[in-house]
Amino acid sequence: MTREIRFQLIFEGKASPEDEMGRRMNIETEAILQPGAIEAQVAGGAATAKCNAVVENDDYGGFTETGEITFGGGSLFYASTGEGSLGETPDPKVQLGHITFRVERGTGVFAGASGYIVSAFTVNEDARVRDSQSAVIFVD
Template sequence: MTREIRYQLIFEGKASPEDDMGTRMNVEVEAILQPGMVEADVAGGAANARSIAVVENDEYGGFSESGEIVFGGGSLTYTSTGAPHLGPSPDPAVQAGHVVFKVERGTGIFEGATGFITSAFTVDENARVRDSQSAVIFVE
């Protein structure tokens, strides 16, 4: 029987350049696991979820991203798919973007996971990241 797991979380953290040109960035963000936003077995008794990712930017506002989200009950590994975008917002100090991630694999409660995570995010002039994620994950 296939189980469907959904979550909606807001991650906050920082992007740090890995190279002088800023084409490769490391992103570390964390979200508070609130009741009702994730199932108890996904949280696994943890208060937070953490994500560590590598972003490779191109000169046209596009990028690719791969990373891992660690919950108390397991982890999800993902890669970007489609046409991610990052560009200006109405606030000149903030860039806004969107991306869809394909779940590649999981551990713990997410063993055998597939699915998608949709991300709408901002990055400010101090490299602070706010990422609103909505996910639909399937586990066999």
């Protein structure tokens, strides 16, 4: 029987350049799992979810991303469905971006997972990332 899992989480952390040009970035973020915000089986007793990703920037303000979100009950592996966008905000010290991910596979409670995650995020001048993610996942 197919199960539907949804979540809306705010991940916070940092972006670190992997090269001098900043074309490849490592993103490490963490979200606090509020009671009732996600199924207990997915949380697996953990108080947080962690996201580790690699971003590949292009020369035109676009980027692609692949990554893993780890919960106490399992992990989701994702890749961007196309290019994301990053641009200016009214605050010159903050950039605003968005991207959509396709869930490629999962482990634990996410074995056989498919679905999508939509991300709207900010990055400040200190490379601090704040990422609002909304997901709809199906598990066989």
